[in-house]
Amino acid sequence: MTSIKRFQSLIPLVGLLLVLAIPGTGFTGVHEWSPEEVRTLKTLWIKSLPPVPPDPSNAYGDDEHAASLGRKFFFDKRFSGNAKVSCGTCHREDYAFTDDLPLAHGMGTTGRRSMTLIGSAYYPWLFWDGRKDSLWSQALGPLESTVEHGISRVFVASVVLEHYREEYEKIFGPLPTVEKLGQLPARPAADDPSAYKAWLKYSLEDREAVNRVYVNLGKAIAAYVRTILPGVSRFDEYVAAIDEGQTGELGDIFNEQEAQGLRIFIGKAKCTNCHSGSLFSNGEFHNLDIPVSDKMPFDAGRAEGINLVLGDEFNCLGPFSDTKGKKCQQLWFMDTDTRKYNGAMKTPTLRNVVERPPYMHAGQFSTINEVLDFYRRSENPDIEHQGLTDRDMRALEAFLGTLSGPILSLGE
């Protein structure tokens, strides 16, 4: 090797020493990110979250009066069989819009955990099994579930008629007069023949009128839920500092462990396979073979959800939707091959995740550490987290803590 070549090989080292020597720049180490990593980070930060997408099936989705009324509906316990359950019971404002129970509990106990409502307006499919294709349709499900609100659509209409007449009529026009409307359990329910019989005693016009009030209540609640959004977290501040070239500040925003955790999250642990985008969720369905208690029946998840959403009278293609045809593009192009989705559940968001244990669709894990440990041991090809060290796990957990921020929602 000639002396000139030897000298050339030293140039990068000299350059590095020069950088280190300049005061203020500092050697950032764990806070250095390649252009490719920065691209990935920017797909995750909150600035990449587009405006809440319109819901063409809900003409009142962006009506502020509807949202305001929807908020009242959301927290009103009169919409329940025991006057103790509102939407806010399981979607607690003080608990990241979910609750702290493994299985949701209203009038009774359900088979799954409550999902957080943060950013739910962005998802094409709602619930763990995606059995609803809009927020308004989602809001209607629990009301008639015997283990949640435990009431009927007739009951709902009667509460609206009695307590919300003026506000309702301002937005949706005159309330129908439904003769003989008492607090009846009448509903078109396959699980309750007497309720179904009572429902069929109504005339077609009365049923249509009740359905219309019921749907409008759902559309108002949806307008409120559309305002429940993630705020800026420490992670977002960190990416903003990278974007603005303020690399010297990175160490003030994240400690080394958190930065290491982020690198593992987007790198070797491949968490972004499913937890992608600004909500850290692809909104799709995966079966991770998470163990459930022997006492619980098999849960087919999305495989059943596909059939349920196709057959739902309140889906985007149904008579109560404010759009039709191919404009219901998610439902139109939905994958109907149920065999691919047996036991599959929706990827939940990771925004504010550490604040809201327990985890998974039946609350199987009570700590983040248990979740990560399950992933580490899994051989599912969608997960691929094998090879994580204990140190990696601690770093990942530290990083997940940086995803908490204020949760925005329409106030009173």
Place this chain on the structure above:
Amino acid sequence: MKRVMLGILILGIAGWVGCATTPSAHDDGDMHIPMTQHYEGSLFKATENGEFSVEVLLPDEKVEMGVNKVDLIIHSKEDKDVAGARITVTPWMPSMDHGVMEKPVVNEKGGGLYNVKNVVFTMTGDWELRLEITSGSTTDTVKIPMPPIGAMGHTHFMKAPDTSQIDTSMENDSMKGHFTVSFKSDVHPVPINRLHSWNLSVESADGKPVKNARIKILGDMPEHGHGFPTEPEVSGTMEDGKYMVEGLKFSMPGWWVVTFHITAGEMMDHVSFNLLLQ
């Protein structure tokens, strides 16, 4: 694939020397019992009226969603190799009561061996091959169940080759060279987690736009064993040689393979595109 080719070659040579069955039983002078299975791992079945026996040899003893090749070995009820038979092969899904639009192509190799190309299975689940065999004045049929095609699209997972080795061209020739196909996404770059459309351009080998083709699309993540989270649709001809693909959605970053099965007149072919999404 190499094993398959080798298998075909060996069978081909065996056919050349006069008999595909080739067991040492002949040399030992033993009598064959009629309707004997000659190949380990083959799917063996007698036809409905007992006129023929059929053995189906599958590469690696399995079939996959998409295009497959199989070998058939036909014997008469006297256990003689059946040469010169006319065979139609129909892939059929009994649970759905439908077949596929692609027609398998049968080529006789001699000595009772027939290669069947372009056997297309369009979805996961249980399929069968329905055969109609005519030799001289004798015709008989048989339904042969295939191994199930995995619920996840395919039952094995491929490790991604070095990503720099993956050809991500947006214009490719189809497998048999009938078509040159290119796509253009209406969102750039191709997005993750968002419904969008592609414009597909299909030309014949001599550079003319292909009209009125019927096109089916399949998406696959070879490393994960699953495909699209949607059921995209390919429209009819927009203008000559242009087609619209709607309802595409890629749910994960990584390596995707998008395959189009194209039928235009008598020509059937498929073309695949690799995408590396991030």
